[in-house]
Each structure stands twice: as C-alpha cells, then as structure tokens.
Amino acid sequence: MTHVYTWSGILVVVFFSVVGDILIARAMKQVGDVHALWERSGLWTVVGRVLSNSNFFFGLTAMAVGFFSLLFSLSWGDVSLVAPAAASLTFIGNAFAAKIFLHEKVDRRRWIAAALVAGGVALLAG
Amino acid sequence: MTFRKYLVLAGVTVFAAAGDSMLSHGMKQTGAISIHHLQGIILALRNPFVALGILLLLAFFASYMNALSWADLTYVLPATSLGYVLLALVAKFALHEQVSLVRWLGIVLISGGVGFVAGGPALTSHGHEQSSTGAEALETVGASRGPEGPLFHERAGS
Numbered sequence: 169m170t171h172v173y174t175w176s177g178i179l180v181v182v183f184f185s186v187v188g189d190i191l192i193a194r195a196m197k198q199v200g201d202v203h204a205l206w207e208r209s210g211l212w213t214v215v216g217r218v219l220s221n222s223n224f225f226f227g228l229t230a231m232a233v234g235f236f237s238l239l240f241s242l243s244w245g246d247v248s249l250v251a252p253a254a255a256s257l258t259f260i261g262n263a264f265a266a267k268i269f270l271h272e273k274v275d276r277r278r279w280i281a282a283a284l285v286a287g288g289v290a291l292l293a294g
Numbered sequence: 295m296t297f298r299k300y301l302v303l304a305g306v307t308v309f310a311a312a313g314d315s316m317l318s319h320g321m322k323q324t325g326a327i328s329i330h331h332l333q334g335i336i337l338a339l340r341n342p343f344v345a346l347g348i349l350l351l352l353a354f355f356a357s358y359m360n361a362l363s364w365a366d367l368t369y370v371l372p373a374t375s376l377g378y379v380l381l382a383l384v385a386k387f388a389l390h391e392q393v394s395l396v397r398w399l400g401i402v403l404i405s406g407g408v409g410f411v412a413g414g415p416a417l418t419s420h421g422h423e424q425s426s427t428g429a430e431a432l433e434t435v436g437a438s439r440g441p442e443g444p445l446f447h448e449r450a451g452s
Contacts, residue, residue: 284406
C-alpha cells in the first residue's frame with residue numbers, strides 16, 4: 169500500500185511540476201536575460217519585471233502544489249527513489265510540453281535523452 | 295556559454311540535490327504525514343532540516359529562474375542530472391539508505407541521458423515570447439532584426 173501511495177504521490181508531483189516549469193520558463197523568456205537586464209536597469213527592475221508577470225505566479229502556484237506533494241511523497245518513500253523518479257518523469261513530461269507550448273526544438277538528441285531517462289526510471293522502479 | 299552561465303547551472307545542480315537531501319532527512323524525523331492531519335505539514339516546517347532544505351531550494355529556484363531566462367527548459371533541466379548522483383551518495387553515506395545496484399544503474403542511465411542533452415545548443419525557441427509591451431516590444435523587435443542585435447549574439451554564443 170505504501171508503494172501505491174509513493175507512486176501516486178510521484179505522479180501528482182510530476183503533473184504540477186511540469187505545469188509549473190512550463191509557466192515559469194515562459195515567464196522568464198518574457199522577462200529576458202536576467203543578468204543583462206540587471207546590468208542595464210538594476211536589480212529592482214528585474215524583480216519588478218518578474219513579479220509583474222502573471223505566468224510567474226501561476227507557475228509558482230503549480231510548483232507549490234508540486235512541492236507539498238513532494239513533502240508527502242518523501243515521508244512515504246526513499247529519497248533515492250522519490251526524488252530521481254519524480255524529477256526524471258518531470259523531465260520527460262517537460263520535453264513534450266516544451267515542444268508543444270514553448271516551441272522548443274526538441275531534436276533527436278533530446279528525444280534520445282528522454283528515452284534514456286525513461287529507462288533509468290524503469291530501473292529505479294524495479 | 296560563459297563561465298557565469300556554467301556557475302548558474304552548477305548552482306541549479308548542487309542546491310537542488312542538497313535541498314532535497316535536507317528535506318528528506320527532516321521529513322524522516324517528523325514522521326509520515328497523514329492526509330487526515332494536514333497540519334502535520336506546518337509542524338514539519340519547524341524542523342531545522344526541513345527549514346534548511348527549503349532555504350536551499352529557494353537558492354535552487356533563483357539559479358533555475360536565472361538559467362531559464364537565457365536557455366531552453368529542456369536544456370536547463372539536465373543540469374540537475376548530476377544532482378541524482380549527489381543524491382545517491384548522500385542517501386547512501388549520510389542518510390544510510392539502501393541503494394541497490396539496479397537503482398545505481400538507473401541513476402547512471404538517467405545521468406547519461408540528460409547529460410546527452412548538454413552537448414546541444416542552449417536556446418532553440420523563438421524570440422516571440424519576449425516582452426510584448428510598449429517600448430519593450432520595440433526593443434525586442436530591434437534586437438531580433440539582425441546579427442547586430444543582442445538576442446542574435448546571445449544565441450550564436452550559446
């Protein structure tokens with residue numbers, strides 16, 4: 169039963185992490201290169217630009233849900249299973265989501281990487 | 295890729311692994327949290343390891359957001375791959391958890407897979423996601439026009 173709880177928790181973490189990652193990535197692309205912006209306009213401009221971005225807040229909310237789901241999962245399972253499995257599945261979900269929603273060029277190199285990661289997750293679950 | 299950008303990616307890796315480890319150690323001390331007693335989460339925040347874990351994850355988040363401002367999401371995420379190796383070492387030697395050979399192989403496969411991505415370009419998405427309000431939009435259009443624009447140089451260098 170603990171196993172079911174652990175994997176259910178991992179899937180919930182993955183879903184909200186992917187949603188959060190996509191929204192945060194979109195927000196930061198809209199903000200622009202933080203270092204260049206900081207040098208050009210100062211720290212407060214960077215902070216203001218980030219905090220005034222709605223995608224940032226929606227992404228942060230999704231990540232917060234994912235974070236508390238992770239707290240649950242870590243209290244039920246080993247860190248060497250929960251953390252890598254959730255992060256790896258999030259990576260695969262993000263590869264699909266980034267291609268669809270962020271229009272990133274997910275080429276053969278990145279798909280192969282996703283397949284290797286999936287294999288690693290299968291071994292972790294075994 | 296500049297040295298500063300490698301440092302940011304290193305921060306993403308180390309802070310994520312250290313934060314997860316601290317959280318795990320703290321949550322093991324506080325015990326399992328029941329769905330029927332959600333206040334247990336709030337109590338868990340009073341554990342110093344959980345609190346330190348959260349601080350480290352905030353540092354991770356700052357590095358992560360910085361990296362996402364100049365690189366693809368599918369490029370930044372692999373930076374956490376070395377974190378899996380760190381996590382396994384911490385789980386084995388600090389938390390005294392059993393890490394079997396199969397799990398070690400899984401961790402190696404994951405690290406190899408995500409490390410594979412690191413050899414490609416950092417940014418492949420189009421610049422149309424840049425700020426689109428007023429003067430910022432004009433600035434973005436101007437920057438995207440040709441090789442003299444900062445956006446072009448940034449992509450060419452990454």
